[in-house]
Amino acid sequence: MSASFDFDGRVVLVTGAxxxxxxxVCAAFDDAGATVHATDVVDIDSDDSLLDPDRVEFHRGDLTDEGDVxxxxxxxADSAGRLDHLANVAGTWMGGQPIDETGVDEFETLLNVNLKTAFLASKHALPHLRETEGAIVSVSARASLEGGEGDGPYRASKAGIRLLTETLAEENRGTVRANCVMPSVIDTPANREMMDYSExxxxPADIAEVFLVLCSDATGPTSGAAIPVYGEA
Structure with missing residues (x-):
């Protein structure tokens, strides 16, 4: 069974693009007909960027800085005249040592990049999303559901995304929907290099499809949910 989505006329902002x-996520929304605006602290012309500049309108910014957000x-909003969807994708992973050996700089980086960016982007997008009765989708993690060894600050930051999502859903009930996805381990070159993972x-393209589902009219009644995306059933 296949599914297709039509986001023609809708505008999405993707962080960590x-x-x-x-x-x-940018490619999925572009394929579905949306006008895609993208932002990242990494410049789109950088060797570290995987983003296709022909698919998006790019805005460089540090999303841990409220002024930039x-x-x-x-x-x-000025360029597109509206904002329908916010995809809070910006995030990172650090870890490998127990709490008593973790530097405060690592803790602060994880809270800032994984949680503060989603808080600030949601805060400033909400007035526009209320006008369009739009949707927010953020990225939590399966690891946020329980404690574990060696990456406590990461797990805490991703648990914060789930609670932020539930709060956004409750505060904007009937106007703006908010949900999050919980990947297991995303298949990226960086993760393959860092992690010995057997499951x-x-x-990323499969997760991006879930973003489309959660922003579509098909999930109109769904808000405040944390959706598992663990791989093949």
Whole structure:
């Protein structure tokens, strides 16, 4: 069974757009007919960027800085005249040591990149999303469901995404939907290099399809959910 989506006339902002998942989400919305605006602290012309510049309108910004976030969101609204969907993809992973050996700089980086970016982007996008009765989709993680060894700050930051999602859903009930996805381990070159992982890897393109589902009219009644995306059933 296949599914297709028509986002013609809709405008989406994707954060963390230059990475493997962000670029896949941009491509999926572009294929579905949306006008895609993308933002990242990485420049689109950088060797580290995986984003196709022909698919998006790009706005460079540091989403841990509220001033940058406000400028990016207003630039999208001014350019497109509306904002229908926010995809909070910006994130990172760090870890490998227990809490008593973890530096505060690592803790702060994970909270800033994984949680603060989603908080700030949601905060400034909400006035525009309320006008269009839009949707927010953020990225949590399966690891956020329980404690584990060696990556406590990462798990805490991703658990924060789930609670932020539930709060956004509750505060905007009937106006703006908010959901999140919980990948197991995303299949990226960086993750393959860093991790010895024996379970199912999840293709970024497959996760991007779930973003489309959660922003579509097919999930109109769904808000405040954390959706598992663990690989093949």
């Amino acid at each position: 230059c990475g493997a998942l962000g670029s896949a 406000e400028c990016v969101v207003e630039a999208v 199912e890897w999840v293709d």
